Amino acid sequence: VPGPLQVEYYTQRAGAGLILTEGTMIEKVGSEWSNAPGIYTDEQVNGWRKVLDSVHARQSFMYLQLWHVGRVAHPLLQDGRPSVGPSAIGANGGKFRQLPGAPGYVVPEAIEDPTSYIELYRKAAERAKEAGFDGVELHSANGYLPHQFIDNTSNKRTDEWGGSVENRCRFPLRVIDELCSVYGNNRVGIKLSPGGGYNDMGMSEKDTSETFGYLIQELSTRRIAYIQLARYWDLGDPLKRGIEVDVFQWKKLINSEHTALLVNTNYNAEEGEKTLQAGLADAIVFGRFYIANPDLAERLI
Template sequence: MASFATPLRLGPLLLKNRVIMASLTRDRNRVPGPLQVEYYTQRAGAGLILTEGTFIEPIGAEWSNAPGIYSDEQVAGWKKVVDSVHNHNGRIFLQLWHIGRVAHPLLQDGRPNVAPSAIAAKGGKFRQLEGTPGYVTPVAIEDPEHYVALYKRAAERAKEAGFDGVELHAANGYLPHQFIDNTSNQRTDQWGGSAENRCRFPLRIIDEISSVYGNDRVGIKLGPGGGYNDMGMTEKDTVETYGYLIKELNARRIAYIQIARYWALGDPVKRGTPIDIFQWRGLIDSSHTKFFVNTEYNSEDGTKALQDGSADAIVFGRFYISNPDLAERLINNQELNTNFNMKGFYGGSAEGYTDYPTYEQQHKAQ
């Protein structure tokens, strides 16, 4: 019976525990610097760190200081992060990110937003810039293989930086998710229509980045329930599509499949479907591909999922913002810090970023 403290074999890696740090956009620096080295090193107690979403090309994100992996300077910056995490006995994967049609239209340097089809998302609100320009109608991508090649190049750069592996972000309404979902993908070529065709884009990316890292150092994040960024199919289409996709991913023997639960707060236009993510558990062979679960997990929920074997590891997001030593707190059954500094969530400096105390520091101060 597994617990948070139980080590986990992930491909060639042995993770020291089953507490995974989720990808968390904090909008601090396009090129990782000393602040990012400190931030990630503070959290090296995690069994595995998944970096914040990292752009595979210069793109107009609403987060104007989100990092990339498309320049030599960024590779050098990330290498310092990776080296420090490794020096503190941590493991770290880079999350590969392209946001497609939901890029901020005013931050695109005159380039159009792109997507599988020329269909705008609904309900767009951007955190930066005054007003709400909202989502715009994107230009349909002519050749998806161009973007597959961008992901592969980003994986090559991640390997140069020394990352232990890479994760494809195929959830949250970003580019791979836009291909998967039949509300955003209405193509009539080999990249659209059937579940097989709509899943072709993420699977092509997985194959190419696996050629760089090896399949057992590659993971993927999926969000079948949709909601965020105007994603979500009917329950029937969701079950069919993700059943096919997960079978194909399992056959490729990748390191892990991370599935996020539906999150109502991230679904302003009520597009998503609260769906049971554990219906696909039986399609994943944990002897070679681990099953990670994410979204709104606490200590009790996570403990239960590990004990009954319904998940191999638990991915924590917001708790890793305010608890740099979250893994240690969960393993030792210590109280979690729920005092979030909202000012430091997106953008800024050390405040609300690297100034959260460990359990020991917190209690020394009392």
């Protein structure tokens, strides 16, 4: 539940034009971390409302990042309930260092009905709107649940939710449609990490290009507010499962009149400015620099 610390933290960073929150759980199950924030109870909504009131008083905007980690959760972090994924395929390489013995990933239960999780995202968006968020972002990157449906190494389903590119992209697109039904297209964004790597994700270069080309084109037709593309991060890929990909290869698929292209991962001020000046992206997203520097926007102006 967000409290006074979160009010102070986000208010300190309200110099940003748009704040994207930390990953926020859509149900009690589905976190990699202890004490992660949520948006599934009235108490959480009320806590976030206080954060929003303070941020809005400083004339900033704030989107809630909707988060479910799927197969990379651990039962010990969710009252013994199993982790879930599109298929019963566990990820490799991770350790839950906050748990006794630092256990690794477990084999998840295959989700029987993906529409039940799509409904969870919709309900979370409704609660976000009740709290006062200006919009929502679907966290569909970093090997979390929507990404697990997209990637053909974690999704081996043989029904309408797996197999072809269209079927594997069905889950995130259906979630986006539900979020748009709550907020309107121009208040919904999505985060993607095409190069994979983190949390044991990684398709071939050919499959990556085809899959994300289709997905980004479909997202553009929905005229959502933005598509955020994360560059490949080698330090987050100890198993070297991911690949270096040029995230700008998909820019031509995005209708810039309606949908902005945001990029992130290891940008500094100089590279970010060059990227914007070259017309490659519409905005640069900073994470770690903003954690360390609450006045980052003022420093860069």
